[in-house]
Amino acid sequence: MADVVLNGVGKIYPDGTRAVDSLDLAVAHGEFLVLVGPSGCGKTTALRMVAGLEDISEGTIRIGERVVNRVPSRDRDVAMVFQSYALYPHLNVRDNIGFGLRLRKLPKPEIRKRVEQAARTLGLEEHLGRKPRQLSGGQRQRVAMGRAIVREPQAFLMDEPLSNLDAKLRVQMRAQIARLTRELGVTTLYVTHDQVEAMTLGDRVAVMRKGILQQVAPPQELYDRPVNLFVAGFIGSPAMNLFSGELDRAPDGKGEAAGEGAGTGGGITVRLGDQTLAVPPELLAERPALRAYVGRSVVVGIRPEDLFDAAEDDAPAPDGMLLRAETDLVESMGSEVHVHVRLAAPPAVTADVQELAEDVGAEDQVPDPGTAHSELVARFGPRTR
Numbered sequence: 390m391a392d393v394v395l396n397g398v399g400k401i402y403p404d405g406t407r408a409v410d411s412l413d414l415a416v417a418h419g420e421f422l423v424l425v426g427p428s429g430c431g432k433t434t435a436l437r438m439v440a441g442l443e444d445i446s447e448g449t450i451r452i453g454e455r456v457v458n459r460v461p462s463r464d465r466d467v468a469m470v471f472q473s474y475a476l477y478p479h480l481n482v483r484d485n486i487g488f489g490l491r492l493r494k495l496p497k498p499e500i501r502k503r504v505e506q507a508a509r510t511l512g513l514e515e516h517l518g519r520k521p522r523q524l525s526g527g528q529r530q531r532v533a534m535g536r537a538i539v540r541e542p543q544a545f546l547m548d549e550p551l552s553n554l555d556a557k558l559r560v561q562m563r564a565q566i567a568r569l570t571r572e573l574g575v576t577t578l579y580v581t582h583d584q585v586e587a588m589t590l591g592d593r594v595a596v597m598r599k600g601i602l603q604q605v606a607p608p609q610e611l612y613d614r615p616v617n618l619f620v621a622g623f624i625g626s627p628a629m630n631l632f633s634g635e636l637d638r639a640p641d642g643k644g645e646a647a648g649e650g651a652g653t654g655g656g657i658t659v660r661l662g663d664q665t666l667a668v669p670p671e672l673l674a675e676r677p678a679l680r681a682y683v684g685r686s687v688v689v690g691i692r693p694e695d696l697f698d699a700a701e702d703d704a705p706a707p708d709g710m711l712l713r714a715e716t717d718l719v720e721s722m723g724s725e726v727h728v729h730v731r732l733a734a735p736p737a738v739t740a741d742v743q744e745l746a747e748d749v750g751a752e753d754q755v756p757d758p759g760t761a762h763s764e765l766v767a768r769f770g771p772r773t774r
């Protein structure tokens with residue numbers, strides 16, 4: 390096992406497309422790092438440069454002690470798992486898994502031992518004699534994983550390995566990859582456009598956009614403290630509600646809970662259309678720099694699970710934390726319900742109407758679309774509830 394370090398890595402394709410721009414990224418020894426971002430953001434290019442399947446235009450890539458910029462792919466000692474699995478159709482499972490070891494001319498008993506061990510780990514023992522066409526998608530995917538495991542490489546590089554599977558299988562295989570990589574403690578760089586995969590698999594997640602790295606952080610930190618609007622909107626499903634507003638100084642005593650924020654210069658409110666929301670004192674204490682934005686336009690982000698129907702909510706709403714809204718659309722997922730609402734506004738400003746989604750527990754009564762959805766409570770606090 391080794392660490393994988395990218396320093397100022399860039400890729401400009403011959404047609405002038407800059408796919409990756411000054412990428413600095415370090416995957417620690419034994420770490421599972423997920424590279425995530427929308428289609429075309431450069432994540433596959435980045436992975437292929439680490440694998441040696443794509444030349445790099447700028448920077449350095451180091452695997453373990455070695456700078457590999459000029460090392461051919463086959464000598465980098467990394468194993469790649471592709472979206473397409475890239476199995477040999479004429480070879481059975483045993484020979485597909487052992488293929489790399491035969492190329493390296495390992496002794497036959499050693500190959501047999503490693504292949505059988507991998508097949509046991511992946512639940513493929515009964516299928517060793519089958520050809521890829523006789524296998525299901527999930528089984529093929531496991532053969533591709535097996536082929537990577539037996540090589541005992543310095544690092545795994547995985548490019549959307551689950552995207553060809555149906556939703557149910559994808560969840561199963563995701564858990565299997567998590568278990569397997571944890572067991573093996575193998576350094577893994579994993580590319581996906583699926584933020585749920587990224588959040589559930591990654592020790593850390595690196596978010597890319599248009600070739601540029603936006604943020605690298607453990608999943609929860611990414612969720613709680615996105616560094617910019619792109620990360621805020623990309624991570625989380627349903628997505629964070631983002632509103633344009635303006636910060637104001639609160640009228641005396643408003644927006645400041647007793648004892649908190651005392652001596653910090655009073656509360657702050659945020660104007661959203663014709664409605665006003667208090668900036669929670671805890672947030673202000675945590676981010677005193679917000680005061681500098683009084684009188685300026687801001688974007689307010691509220692996660693759907695932090696908005697509650699005031700009528701259903703047991704605790705009284707904190708001061709200044711109510712929003713008037715109307716139900717627009719209700720989507721039931723079985724275990725949760727997403728309610729899209731519009732912030733209520735006089736007709737004159739309906740152009741400013743915002744949409745938001747509210748998570749309601751399954752046991753809660755589902756509101757009818759079209760009915761006035763009176764008030765929403767916005768609750769701010771640590772995400773431990």
Ligand code: ATP
Nearest residue numbers: 402404406408427428429430431432433434435582
């Ligand atoms: P996806 O999730 O769709 O696979 P990605 O994030 O992996 O996307 P890349 O495949 O790395 O993105 O592509 C990054 C950018 O580089 C895109 O704009 C793409 O069109 C461009 N690109 C990729 N391969 C080439 C190539 N061989 N020649 C020119 N441009 C390319």
